[in-house]
Amino acid sequence: MRHLASNRSPRERNLLAAPVPVPKVRLYVETPETQQSWFVNVGHVTEGGRRRTAPHAHPFYGQVIFVRIGKGVMNLEGSSVPFEGPCALLLPNECVHGLEYEIDVDRWVVTIEETYLKQVNTKLPEFMQLWTEPRVIPLSYDAEAPADFYGLIRRLEQEIRSKAAGHAVGTEAALTSLLLMLARGTRLDQIDQEGATRKAIRLADRFRELIHQHYRENLRLQHYASMMAVSPAQLRAACVAATGLSPTKLIHARLITEAKRNLIFGDMSIEQIAYGLGFIDTAYFTRFFRKEVGQSPSQFRLAARDHTHQAM
Template identity: 75%
Template sequence: MTHNAIAKNQHHAGGRVTLTTVPKVRLYVERQEKREGWFVHIGHVTERGRWRTEPHAHPKYGQVIFVRNGRGVMNLEGSSVPFEGPCALLLPTECVHGLDYEIDVDRWVVTIEVAYLTQVNSKLHEFIQLWAMPRVIPLSYADEAAAEFFSLISRLEQEVALRATGHVIGTEALLTSLLLMLVRGTRLEQVDNEGTTRSEIRLADRFRELIDAHYHEGLPLQDYASMMAVSLVQLRAACASATGQSPTKMIHARLITEARRHLIFGDQSMEQIAFLLGFSDAAYFTRFFRKEVGQTPSVFRITARQQPHRAKAG
């Protein structure tokens, strides 16, 4: 893995400073397969001994890490989450995570390019739910589940490497089976999606992409609907059907996610965070955060930083 970290302070024209809280990481696969193009990559990590990474995010792909045996702790958006094999660590695009593997953890890393992942997710509503948040998914929920998952990983690795006739279709079929196993091993939020159409799923997914690009601008819902060339009624109906949430709730959830990251990993003041997230002032940001989270930003920051996972990796 090679890190292409964005500096914490980046200066722009006019002297304004944009602060970033965590490094954005690019994988070796982006160099290795740039000329041929890639959409899925499988890597078997063979390093011996303990392995630790600082919190970082992947802007262009999602990952499934299959821990066949061993254990460790994941720093997930500032929270310490233990895991033990056999299990799968599901890491959506832009998810902030750090990993602390104990001695000689046997693991495979499935890296999926974000545009291709979006295409696969549109096949099943539950896939979108699965990738809506990072997860640790035990693979002991059924007899032979871990062995079956390992078999799928191995076949997927072979399919990607061979690039034989029909390898795109073959890769998609194996990846779909892999994600289906994860869905069946995960307790997803129950959403009444009977009658949800593929167009509604695609619309809700496109709305998520636009939120990621514009959440800090404070745009009204009508602007989002206009960018997608749909009415507000269509947008609200699609979000309710595909996600069980209103468009406003989805925007608020994204703002809270980013606010948590700034509070845990950054050194900005409340005024700076409010400005970066598009709030008119710190008091408005504090009221919004307290309503959504149940405590003020300053209390949340103090509590989060008192936890032992704040110690840096050696």
């Protein structure tokens, strides 16, 4: 998609549309009081009454929230996704989300440091696929699944607290078992498993990192492929095998994600957002956004803000 054709200078573009900061929330395990390294943390929250957290992102780690009892709604980049326990909410690093829990929710929160999570994910291609997007994973597919998952959570918690020999190995084993159960309960079979080799998934993961760095620059697919020392055909095959999406669709998805964040969190005009993302004009950006989202940017902004006000 060639959407860059503006005569504006980089400085003018920066003045028009500075990046909108997404609220970042750090965990209590990162506070100075602990003064120790951590890779995995398990927290238990039992609350009476309704509770809501505004949309935010977690830097440097992913989360699995096990909703044992209760239900609610997760706000993912402006879209409302209902959930009901027993289920697991899987939130990748930097995923923008808000959570609204209803009365008497019992939940366990597993937080995994980003580098450690990547290390564990290399054990199985399905683990990498699991974290490609936020998910609500019902645990009602098997009568024993909720109790088994709860057992894994408690085992993981015990290993983290243990000072016994081999507790680090035990922690990794418990976390691996937990992720394996989530992978088996997720419809990853909808993606071409035969083609989704470890190499393809790693290639697609590298491509997503490059998109994150360069999505405003409107680079051609050939440019991305050259940076990765592969052919465009190899890149297309890897992306489709690992994610079910073409490289172009992945680029579009990143642009839409940033556009949504600007619309939800920022006060810039639609024109400013369009130029900030490299579009030639507002009309082109509006057509692109409507095609991908089903709403115009202004409609999406109004609906997202109405939802936020109603929830408060």
